[in-house]
Amino acid sequence: MEDSTKTLLEVNHLSFRYESELVLDDINMNINQGDFVGLVGPNGSGKSTLVRVLLGLHKHYQGEVRWFGTPVRQFHQWPKIGYVSQKANRFNAGFPVTVYEVVAMGLYGKKGLLRFLNRKDKQRIHEALEQVDMLGYKKKNMGRLSGGQQQRVFIARALVSDPEVLILDEPTVGVDAASAQAFYERLSHWNREKGITLILVTHDVGAMTKYVTKVACLNQQLHFHGTTREFEESDLAGAYGHDVHIIHHEHDHHAGGA
């Protein structure tokens, strides 16, 4: 392969506030092609907000966010980025759509206006459903699936456009431990075999560190951003393992005190 450390995402001095409350404070980070990033932090630390800024859903930020070198405000190749939101399965359960119809939506942006899905697209929808083991459910009504199954369908929708980056905001909430484990295995497999870049927001620090290649710890500021090894050697790992409250002395581990 060519340059395998291509930078996909650059974030420089990013700050963001809702009305008056500062939620993101001077965030700097880079994500390279092939990274599997675990984004952790306590409730309300700004993880979902950061993701939404990256996706161009909040436009009034300060600083710089670039996807594939293009500032997010000018970026148009959104089909390159797959996203499953934290609120994905809070949709209107009475909406009469099938699993197939939901996954098809993932191709709509890529197709563009005034174009319809063709045979190849339909094939692609089947493949995406297969990737999450939900092909057998394709004609089922979305509202009649369990929460975990709906989550998979949304992941299939994010995968169907063959994105280079997949951003998942707490995808394993409400998923039993064994399934979560299998899910991480699957993500890791996509990451290694297909080279898909992953950003995974999660509270499941213990399980996550087995699979991710990089960790980012957020609490308004970015307290740690580095490889999983470095994370485990830092005392943040311990702090996160017991209790998701962020620790304030990230520089301490250089002193070797821990």
Add this chain to the structure above:
Amino acid sequence: MIFLEFDFLRYALIIGLMIGVVAPVAGVFVVVRKTPMIADAMSHTALTGIAFHLWLASYLVWLSEWNPLYTGILFTFIVSFLIEYLRRRFQAFQELSIPVVMASAIGLGVVFISLADGFNNDLFNYLFGSILTVNAADAVVIGIISAVSLLLFLLFYKELLFLAFDEEQAAVNGIPVQRVNLLFAGITAVIVASSISILGVLLVSALITLPAAAALRVASTFKSMFLYAVVFGETAVLAGFFASYYYDLSSGGTIAVVSFLIWTIIVLAEKVAGQRRQRPWKEAKWTDKANQ
């Protein structure tokens, strides 16, 4: 059928059948977007436009050549954009944009009505509508409006579906959310205003919302929801047409009542059928093929 030898009846039937398609189709989107009040807001705005036209026509004689409904269409069109703007501007209280606009429009309408010295017969007809008062020109205009609306619904089907299901995700996927919302508001406005001739201002929302609401209960795919809504809508329109011709009943009233009956029958049938389909709680397992 003998009665079809009368021109006016033919036009009435043709217009009825066209509205019976487009109103429920628009209704499907209106219902799944959870903005059922929008049809009422728009039809009342059309009345404001009509009142404005009648008032103005008392000064500008040439205006009385025009069908006041066209001024009504213009008003709904403007108001639909206003509602979209407010929805966007005050996102946290989106649902308020419709009642705010509707109340203001009715207020303005009542002012125009009093300016045009009160509630005359003309206005009364618009309030309740009649399928038997339409003419050839109406049939042509409504035919064009219906054809264009259906074409636009077809062309923007993907975007409209995605927006109705998940507006935020649609934005992330690069769908031009704002433009598609405006387009939808514009089409709905025009459909609502054209339905007034047979349904009346007060009852337009019946043919938009009720068939779609009934379809919502029986459809399992989104596409099939359109089919059901149109079948229910046309049933109601035909009932309205015949009731109006043979028994001199209000077409709008009959359409609303029949739509309601269809909805009731479906809800009752669901109840009788009892055991709703069981939810497949059984979780699918992630297979191990990723771990080989």
